[in-house]
Amino acid sequence: MDTGSISKLVSHALRHEPWLYELELDDKGWVPVEELLSASRSEKPEWSALKEPDLAAMIANSDKKRHELLDGKIRALYGHSVPNKLLKQPAEPPAVLYHGTSPETVALIRASGLQPMDRQYVHLSVDTATAEQVGRRKARFPVLLEVQAKVAAANGVAFYRGNDLVWLADQVPVQFIEFP
Numbered sequence: 001m002d003t004g005s006i007s008k009l010v011s012h013a014l015r016h017e018p019w020l021y022e023l024e025l026d027d028k029g030w031v032p033v034e035e036l037l038s039a040s041r042s043e044k045p046e047w048s049a050l051k052e053p054d055l056a057a058m059i060a061n062s063d064k065k066r067h068e069l070l071d072g073k074i075r076a077l078y079g080h081s082v083p084n085k086l087l088k089q090p091a092e093p094p095a096v097l098y099h100g101t102s103p104e105t106v107a108l109i110r111a112s113g114l115q116p117m118d119r120q121y122v123h124l125s126v127d128t129a130t131a132e133q134v135g136r137r138k139a140r141f142p143v144l145l146e147v148q149a150k151v152a153a154a155n156g157v158a159f160y161r162g163n164d165l166v167w168l169a170d171q172v173p174v175q176f177i178e179f180p
């Protein structure tokens, strides 16, 4: 079983287009595992025996903690683009968070701050190595921006925990961003 392909399908279903799998996210992004399993099983013959432990193994063995299983439900921890914004509990962020992006995007961010663009939230990283990796999805030599997260939070910007490495924000005004 190719866990990478399952993870892609699960992310697509739980972040972007659940309706294509006849799934409906609740207000925190959860769906019943059995519903996701039956949708996944019908996608490919080799997934016909897919069970919850396979999803648990996929999460445990993944390079990033993208999904969470709890009490017979599963959700994506970040990355959503579904139209209804998920309900998230604001949390106290670390002092500094990082955002890796392409050099061409920096001027746009200087003009309008960090915006979620096609997703529900801006994605930030706890360390430069992770931000670098995120930025490399966009450019060979990404630019790392430093976000003064604690100061921004004290000034009314809401932050939310994604996983151990990823934090989310509705948007980050430019005065809290340090450019290289």
Ligand code: HQG
Pocket (backbone or CB within 6 Å): 064, 066, 079, 100, 101, 102, 105, 108, 109, 112, 113, 114, 115, 116, 117, 118, 119, 122, 123, 124, 133, 134, 135, 137, 138, 166
């Ligand atoms: C840019 C992956 C114009 C922003 C990663 C980024 C992450 C602006 C792009 C997660 C802007 C959005 C998300 C503005 C920000 N004007 N562009 N004002 N503000 N941008 O892919 O953060 O592998 O939606 O710099 O690891 O790159 O899928 O977000 O380049 O955690 O699990 O708009 O996706 O995780 O791009 O990545 P994305 P992201 P997975």
